[in-house]
Amino acid sequence: MKYLIILLTVINVGCVKDLSTGLDFDPPTLYDEFWEYVDENYIYFDEKQVDWDSVYIANAQKLIASTTEEQLFDIMVESLMSLKDGHNALRSPSKVGAFYDFRNGYNVQFSAELIDSAYLSAGFEIDGNYTHGVVADSIYYIRIDRMQQLHLFMDIYRENLDSNIKGLVIDVRSNGGGDSNLVPTLLGDFVDSRTHVGSYIEKSGPNRADETDPIRVFAEPNSQVHFDQEIVVLTNRGSYSASSYMAAMFKAIPSVTLVGQVTGGGGGGNSNFELSNGWIVSVSVSDFLDAAGRSIEHGVEPDYEINNTSERLGLGIDDMLDKAIELLND
Amino acid sequence: MKNCTIITLTLAFILSFSTLQGQDNLNDTRHTIGVELGYAFANVQESRFSKLTKKIRSLKFGINYSKENITTKQVLAVHYMGLGSSQSSKGLLFNLIRPEVNYAYLRKYKMNWVGGFFNSTTLLNMPKSSLVGFGNNPISYTIAQSLGIRLERDYDISIKGKNIQVSGWSQFSLLSHLIRPAYGHPYPEAFLNEDAFSPTQAGLASSLVKSGKVVSVNKYMSFKISLSISYQITDHVSAKLIYNSYVDKVRSIQPAQFWGQDVLVGVYYRN
Known part of the structure; x- marks a missing residue:
């Protein structure tokens, strides 16, 4: 028995050895770790048509043992930027890099102050991330600044969508995202029957083709609450991530019209991974498809494309909101 | 699968043999119950989250019950450790x-003493970071129910009329029911289906159970070794280090490893 215990102890101690890692700084090794994690987890290589192997070849040759932390950080950020994904990022204890600006090439003009002063002049309330009130007599307006506490959003429209209100404007312009998980549930208040509102695709392994089939998500009709008012969702290129999800899911509802600019996209859910020097790399590992099966990574197209201009905003006119009011009054 | 069958039959043989032979001398059965408290030191590798090995320190406590006669012994032990923290990195804390x-x-x-064991271990990891809030992979879990073999040996020593018992045991899993997250995110595989999936994560618990797989030691291995010194304080009370x-x-594709060491002190009452 004692020999067995000695033998097992030796085996056990042997297992300890491969656990000994530390905070090392070896630029080529760190770049390999970084590149490999992105290679095995990023979901949009085909969508973005990026040759990740070429990115490795181009950057690995820049790395030498004397490469500084700052240089390595910049090389990794440059690699991530080639993917043009606002969810991708690299973080060290001293800085954050690689947030791709999805608004590039778009004229994003939006003024919450103008809406509050000119369109909600009869009065408005602010509850959490939500500013709401009546515009144009019988149209209810709710602006969502950040996709959080969506149960509060449900409370607001349930309290205010009475028979005197003929339409609802949901404004997610310049909304950078947050949590959209409750959207299919709240859409149950606006549908008569089970409605397909979008699909998720998740990475299922390290190879490019390792993805789940689209997992459809449905809005189930709420037997307790039902609204049949027309809805306009306002979007612009600053509507990103969860607010793009929301726009895509609302678009699947027959009573909803999207007005404004194509959203910023951001269909990916991101995961984080720590490299062996303590830096954290984040990349998109899941995709969201609208009800028609299109990825929303590049944005959700509006039904009516309207662009605000700084000149018109200066005159006190929000053309997107005016179009929404016009549609709901028709 | 052939390996699994052999292991299962071996286990069944060991356990049934023990059960059949364990009915002797029931009148001499001794019951012992005790509490244990101490400190655990562990190294954790969780490749879903990090390239680093995290060092964890934690209080650990447990309850131990055993029933023993001269031919058979049954031991039931429940232990818990938590509130670990990493000292390896400022990036990510486990x-x-x-x-x-x-x-x-x-x-x-x-x-x-020769026999078998059943072990249920859950390793729940909820990393946090001062650099970033976690996204699609905020949690990892390794839930394993294992069957295996256990060997044990006791030595009784008397020093100046005081009874001291030195014990050692080891156990090695052969077959396990293992639940791990699917690749890249916290969901179990059975949740990633149209009829099961919900963005609000409703129904996740039942999918967890359905996602378990029976695996042999080439997929999941659990090995334990324990050494203790017990001192008889009175006829009924003993203390153990x-x-x-x-x-x-x-x-797996995303391997994980937990290697721990405990130092515990226990107090036991025996009838």
Whole structure:
């Protein structure tokens, strides 16, 4: 028995050895770790048509043992930027890099102050991330600044969508995202029957083709609450991530019209991974498809494309909101 | 699959043999119950989250019950450790909870105890970071129910009329029911289906159970070794100093490894 215990102890101690890692700084090794994690987890290589192997070849040759932390950080950020994904990022204890600006090439003009002063002049309330009130007599307006506490959003429209209100404007312009998980549930208040509102695709392994089939998500009709008012969702290129999800899911509802600019996209859910020097790399590992099966990574197209201009905003006119009011009054 | 069958039949043989032979001397049965408290030191590799090995320190406590006669012994032990923290990196801190239940049925063979065990261990990891809030992979879990073999040996020593018992045991899993997250995100595989999936994560618990797989040691290995010195304070009360060392290892696309060592002190009452 004692020999067995000695033998097992030796085996056990042997297992300890491969656990000994530390905070090392070896630029080529760190770049390999970084590149490999992105290679095995990023979901949009085909969508973005990026040759990740070429990115490795181009950057690995820049790395030498004397490469500084700052240089390595910049090389990794440059690699991530080639993917043009606002969810991708690299973080060290001293800085954050690689947030791709999805608004590039778009004229994003939006003024919450103008809406509050000119369109909600009869009065408005602010509850959490939500500013709401009546515009144009019988149209209810709710602006969502950040996709959080969506149960509060449900409370607001349930309290205010009475028979005197003929339409609802949901404004997610310049909304950078947050949590959209409750959207299919709240859409149950606006549908008569089970409605397909979008699909998720998740990475299922390290190879490019390792993805789940689209997992459809449905809005189930709420037997307790039902609204049949027309809805306009306002979007612009600053509507990103969860607010793009929301726009895509609302678009699947027959009573909803999207007005404004194509959203910023951001269909990916991101995961984080720590490299062996303590830096954290984040990349998109899941995709969201609208009800028609299109990825929303590049944005959700509006039904009516309207662009605000700084000149018109200066005159006190929000053309997107005016179009929404016009549609709901028709 | 052939390996699994052989292992299962071996286990069944060991356990049934122990059960059949364990009915002797029931009148001499002794019951012992005790509490244990101490400190655990662990190294954790969780490749879903990090390239680094995290060092965890945590309080650990447990309850131990055994029933023993001269031919058979049954031991039920429940242990818990949690509130771990990493000292390896400022990037990502591992927060762990590790409850464990272990039941062993042993038969005396010459001077040794030989038998099988059932072990249920959950390793729940909820990392946090001052650099970033977690996204699609905020949690990892390794839930394993294992069957395996256990060997045990006790030595009784008398020093100046005081009874001291030195004990050692080791156990090695052969077959396990293992639940791990699917690749890249916290969901179990059974949740990633149209009829099961919900963005609000409703129904996740039942999918967790359905996602379990029976695996042999090439996929999940659990090995433990324990050494202890017990001192008889009175006829019914004893105290024990215990050292445990154990490894839980998941071999998969995203491997994980937990290697821990405990130093515990226990107080026991025996009828």
